[in-house]
Amino acid sequence: MDIPHTVEARPDTGLYNAKVGIWLFLASEVMLFGALFSSYILLRVGAEAWPHGLLSVPIGTFNTVVLITSSITVVLAWASLKLGDLSRFKLYQGCTVLLALTFVAVKSFEYRDKFTHYYVRLQDGTELNGHLAGNPLNWTAANLADTNRVGASITFHPDAAGGEGEGAHGGHAEPIELTAANVAKLESWGPWRSTYLAIYFTLTGLHALHVIGGALVIAYLWGPGSRMWRSDPERFTNRVEVCGLFWHFVDLVWIFLFPVLYLL
Amino acid sequence: MSEHHAHEIRQATRKYIYVFLALLLGTVITVVAAYVPFGSRSLNVAVALLIASAKAFLVAGFFMHLISEKKLIYGLLGATGFFFAGLMFLIVWSNADQFLSIFR
Amino acid sequence: MTATTHPGSTATAHAAGGHAPHAGPTGFLWKYVFSTDHKVIGIQYGLTALVFLLLGYGLMALMRWQLAYPGQPIPVFGELLLRALGPDMADRGIMTPDLYNSFGAMHGTIMVFLAVVPLAFGAFGNYVVPLQIGAPDMAFPKINMASYWCYFAGGVVMLVSFFIPGGAAKSGWTSYSPLATVADLAHRFDGQTFWLMGMVLLITSSLLGSVNFIATIIQLRAKGMGWLRLPFFVWAQFVTAFLLLLAFPPLEAAGIMQLMDNLLGTSFFLPTGLVVSGRPLDVSGGGSPLLWQHLFWFLGHPEVYVLILPAMGIVAEVLANNTRKPLFGYKSLVYSALAIGFLSFIVWAHHMYLTGMGTKISTFFQTTTMMISIPSVIILTALFISLWGGSIRFNTPMLFALAFLPMFGIGGLTGLPLGFSATDIQLHDTYYVIGHFHYVVAPGTIFALFAGIYYWFPKATGRMMNEYWGRVHFVLSFIFMNLVFLPMFVQGLEGMSRRRDDGGATYAAGEGVYGLSLALKLNVGISHAAWLLGVAQVPFMINLFWSLWRGPKVVSDNPWQATTLEWATPTPPPHGNFTHRPVVYRGPYDYSLPGSPTDYAPQNLPA
Ligand code: HEM
Ligand SMILES: [Cu+2]
Numbered sequence: 011m012d013i014p015h016t017v018e019a020r021p022d023t024g025l026y027n028a029k030v031g032i033w034l035f036l037a038s039e040v041m042l043f044g045a046l047f048s049s050y051i052l053l054r055v056g057a058e059a060w061p062h063g064l065l066s067v068p069i070g071t072f073n074t075v076v077l078i079t080s081s082i083t084v085v086l087a088w089a090s091l092k093l094g095d096l097s098r099f100k101l102y103q104g105c106t107v108l109l110a111l112t113f114v115a116v117k118s119f120e121y122r123d124k125f126t127h128y129y130v131r132l133q134d135g136t137e138l139n140g141h142l143a144g145n146p147l148n149w150t151a152a153n154l155a156d157t158n159r160v161g162a163s164i165t166f167h168p169d170a171a172g173g174e175g176e177g178a179h180g181g182h183a184e185p186i187e188l189t190a191a192n193v194a195k196l197e198s199w200g201p202w203r204s205t206y207l208a209i210y211f212t213l214t215g216l217h218a219l220h221v222i223g224g225a226l227v228i229a230y231l232w233g234p235g236s237r238m239w240r241s242d243p244e245r246f247t248n249r250v251e252v253c254g255l256f257w258h259f260v261d262l263v264w265i266f267l268f269p270v271l272y273l274l
Numbered sequence: 275m276s277e278h279h280a281h282e283i284r285q286a287t288r289k290y291i292y293v294f295l296a297l298l299l300g301t302v303i304t305v306v307a308a309y310v311p312f313g314s315r316s317l318n319v320a321v322a323l324l325i326a327s328a329k330a331f332l333v334a335g336f337f338m339h340l341i342s343e344k345k346l347i348y349g350l351l352g353a354t355g356f357f358f359a360g361l362m363f364l365i366v367w368s369n370a371d372q373f374l375s376i377f378r
Numbered sequence: 379m380t381a382t383t384h385p386g387s388t389a390t391a392h393a394a395g396g397h398a399p400h401a402g403p404t405g406f407l408w409k410y411v412f413s414t415d416h417k418v419i420g421i422q423y424g425l426t427a428l429v430f431l432l433l434g435y436g437l438m439a440l441m442r443w444q445l446a447y448p449g450q451p452i453p454v455f456g457e458l459l460l461r462a463l464g465p466d467m468a469d470r471g472i473m474t475p476d477l478y479n480s481f482g483a484m485h486g487t488i489m490v491f492l493a494v495v496p497l498a499f500g501a502f503g504n505y506v507v508p509l510q511i512g513a514p515d516m517a518f519p520k521i522n523m524a525s526y527w528c529y530f531a532g533g534v535v536m537l538v539s540f541f542i543p544g545g546a547a548k549s550g551w552t553s554y555s556p557l558a559t560v561a562d563l564a565h566r567f568d569g570q571t572f573w574l575m576g577m578v579l580l581i582t583s584s585l586l587g588s589v590n591f592i593a594t595i596i597q598l599r600a601k602g603m604g605w606l607r608l609p610f611f612v613w614a615q616f617v618t619a620f621l622l623l624l625a626f627p628p629l630e631a632a633g634i635m636q637l638m639d640n641l642l643g644t645s646f647f648l649p650t651g652l653v654v655s656g657r658p659l660d661v662s663g664g665g666s667p668l669l670w671q672h673l674f675w676f677l678g679h680p681e682v683y684v685l686i687l688p689a690m691g692i693v694a695e696v697l698a699n700n701t702r703k704p705l706f707g708y709k710s711l712v713y714s715a716l717a718i719g720f721l722s723f724i725v726w727a728h729h730m731y732l733t734g735m736g737t738k739i740s741t742f743f744q745t746t747t748m749m750i751s752i753p754s755v756i757i758l759t760a761l762f763i764s765l766w767g768g769s770i771r772f773n774t775p776m777l778f779a780l781a782f783l784p785m786f787g788i789g790g791l792t793g794l795p796l797g798f799s800a801t802d803i804q805l806h807d808t809y810y811v812i813g814h815f816h817y818v819v820a821p822g823t824i825f826a827l828f829a830g831i832y833y834w835f836p837k838a839t840g841r842m843m844n845e846y847w848g849r850v851h852f853v854l855s856f857i858f859m860n861l862v863f864l865p866m867f868v869q870g871l872e873g874m875s876r877r878r879d880d881g882g883a884t885y886a887a888g889e890g891v892y893g894l895s896l897a898l899k900l901n902v903g904i905s906h907a908a909w910l911l912g913v914a915q916v917p918f919m920i921n922l923f924w925s926l927w928r929g930p931k932v933v934s935d936n937p938w939q940a941t942t943l944e945w946a947t948p949t950p951p952p953h954g955n956f957t958h959r960p961v962v963y964r965g966p967y968d969y970s971l972p973g974s975p976t977d978y979a980p981q982n983l984p985a
């Protein structure tokens with residue numbers, strides 16, 4: 011016996027199997043991101059100070075627009091299939107994949123920015139934030155001791171006064187030479203720097219994984235998967251719908267992440 | 275594919291475009307509202323979350339067709355929403371002593 | 379199968395409108411290893427889970443030596459432990475405190491996540507649910523396979539963690555932060571990291587499984603199988619699946635955060651100013667240890683219903699079948715199961731009364747906890763009343779099912795004092811707690827699982843298990859289970875703490891400590907009972923495998939004269955399960971209908 015309702019809807023529920031499946035999955039995703047949002051709130055109310063303005067709002071806005079646009083191309087791709095137009099579908103869905111790639115590229119650029127921004131505490135107790143000459147990625151004090159790599163010292167350009175990221179323009183303080191001897195602690199602005207950065211990296215990292223996963227499925231349905239259109243068009247359309255639902259959910263999560271992490 | 279059906283889809287497509295434009299507008303409002311001082315940070319937070327919820331409603335309602343879904347899915351999402359709310363609210367409540375400092 | 383091999387009969391089958399069973403996959407690998415058939419997956423789950431059950435027991439059997447005879451080398455096994463894990467763990471064959479902690483944490487983890495849930499949900503759910511609702515398979519067979527293999531991988535990760543430097547996780551099955559993060563600072567990839575990676579795999583497995591179960595029950599019910607005609611077992615699995623679906627993701631989130639604390643040095647759960655071994659920990663701080671507890675128990679409490687609901691389902695099936703009468707209050711059973719499912723999401727912080735949450739919120743959780751005991755009591759009462767006036771068949775499945783009732787009763791009732799925030803102050807983290815929840819999961823759930831194995835074995839294999847040895851297994855298990863767990867209440871009331879590698883001896887020797895003398899003596903007795911409990915499983919193991927090859931063949935597809943649909947399939951059911959699409963005409967428990975020629979009316983018997 012074949013499994014019923016893989017394509018045609020079951021009369022009493024009005025749904026085909028995969029649609030029930032994806033909504034169940036999304037329900038569990040709501041709880042996953044919901045738990046992280048709850049953690050965000052708890053960490054924030056418990057924090058002594060919550061940093062603001064660490065992230066670039068124009069870049070975040072750009073990425074928001076990218077994701078919203080990808081949502082409309084997904085839904086238009088599905089509508090094209092409903093109208094029996096495979097080539098339009100391919101056009102729209104191709105755009106979706108490109109937009110997804112853009113999003114991930116921009117995101118990794120933002121990540122890189124954090125891993126090349128440094129906090130340093132000197133032996134005399136001075137604490138500074140800034141950049142290292144040549145923008146090396148994710149250094150620690152251990153890299154300074156490793157003389158084979160850069161010689162004995164590296165130039166550090168402190169950010170302008172005004173503190174953590176807020177208004178990073180204006181007169182820069184004098185550059186300093188960092189050596190293994192005068193540095194007590196050196197770390198980039200990775201998730202270890204503060205609970206804000208920790209939850210930022212976790213939320214956006216998990217979200218980015220969803221974007222990548224969704225993009226892979228969409229790319230598959232755009233490429234080799236689309237052969238099903240000829241053998242079983244209805245089932246193919248269903249697949250596109252189901253993966254579209256996932257994609258919109260990912261978009262929806264970002265709609266909350268953007269203000270929560272970039273603006274507030 | 276009946277003519278009637280095709281017509282419906284085309285109508286829906288137009289709706290999707292409007293929703294898309296509304297979402298873009300919502301994004302702009304979110305950003306602008308973040309820079310308008312409403313007097314207290316909590317107020318700014320509330321406004322931002324309100325706008326985000328409106329945008330989420332548009333995505334879920336129209337792109338995900340939740341405006342006209344089957345009862346079963348409403349039931350599922352209703353339960354999920356309830357448990358999510360319970361999780362968030364009760365965790366926050368149990369740390370209520372930190373509340374005075376909320377959203378500094 | 380015969381229909382397809384004979385060309386003539388194939389034609390007639392089609393002419394008659396019957397569905398010839400699908401030719402299943404061929405080749406050993408695809409048929410038995412990477413199978414997508416729910417029955418094969420069910421059995422894979424079952425066998426793997428039984429191995430883990432034995433392992434979880436084995437860890438405890440070793441720990442019980444240390445509790446009874448602290449500081450003495452373990453006979454025979456001590457030498458093995460020394461060879462396998464080295465002198466850091468088992469110096470001269472003595473269980474070190476570290477090893478005790480590892481084994482304790484892994485006993486809990488293995489029992490809950492790798493043995494009982496996979497057996498109750500993965501094995502019985504997979505095998506029986508599609509059959510009982512009249513479906514050819516699960517809604518998503520490939521996802522079902524993926525679910526098993528994620529579980530398998532998670533199990534392997536947990537097993538490997540015993541042998542890495544520093545040993546397996548040591549911070550209890552609850553893995554409270556910050557202890558879990560700082561327990562083994564010497565190793566970057568420590569046992570806790572493995573535990574978390576294993577858990578992420580197990581959670582993924584559960585999510586895949588629960589999506590599948592719910593979709594299957596909603597979408598694939600046979601014609602006529604309305605919601606209130608579902609066997610109670612299916613309802614129990616349905617609610618269980620929802621618990622797993624919605625309660626596990628927060629733990630997954632917490633697991634990811636703790637993994638980041640361990641590997642990347644974040645401070646999600648590490649408070650400011652944390653000092654470890656006299657030195658301040660070099661982290662940003664600002665995290666919340668209570669956050670971990672919230673997210674853990676948000677899963678942890680529903681998880682106990684994941685452990686018990688399928689067991690109740692099995693017991694309900696076996697009771698109805700062997701009392702030969704309908705279950706008492708089928709509808710109240712169903713609604714109670716739903717109420718339990720719902721309420722179990724809002725009681726979790728009764729595990730956290732001692733964290734200083736404040737009295738208002740304690741009162742809230744105390745109230746919901748008392749509320750959830752109501753549907754549990756309704757279920758137990760309905761099952762008890764179902765016995766009333768039945769002409770009971772005392773076969774092995776029934777004996778285990780009957781024993782479940784008082785055992786679960788003890789487990790449940792001893793939970794009430796723990797649910798009140800005032801009495802919990804005294805009882806928290808004592809052996810009273812250990813006694814309480816083991817009565818639920820060991821003589822409770824495990825007895826139900828045994829009942830299920832004896833009950834469905836003939837369907838799955840086509841052979842009966844041996845009745846005599848089944849009874850021996852039952853009587854011995856019943857005696858030793860109680861000898862193990864009943865004294866623990868006494869120990870707990872005397873004030874003996876859990877998670878003590880010397881069973882409280884050092885504490886008892888302290889100045890001004892009175893009591894505990896009885897508790898220490900009881901430790902010895904409990905340990906012997908626990909080892910004998912293991913011996914009592916030998917008849918079962920032999921019976922299981924011997925019956926597989928030598929047991930008497932079943933003479934009918936329905937050897938217990940049962941009513942539910944799984945017995946309407948050929949034995950064992952072929953790929954695709956049913957020879958015809960079944961149609962359901964009646965409720966699940968039409969036993970002893972007045973005026974009917976037999977004392978049972980199967981669900982597919984036209985009314
Ligand atoms: C059948 C034989 C079993 C015996 C003799 C046994 C015995 C014990 C004992 C003595 C402890 C306390 C250890 C300590 O605090 O130092 C314990 C802990 C525990 N057991 Fe069992 N148990 C058995 C079965 C099970 C089963 C079937 C489950 C679950 C389904 C289970 C779950 C747990 C859990 C979660 C803990 C807590 C571990 C921790 O402290 O983190 N046990 N067990
Ligand atoms: Cu609980």
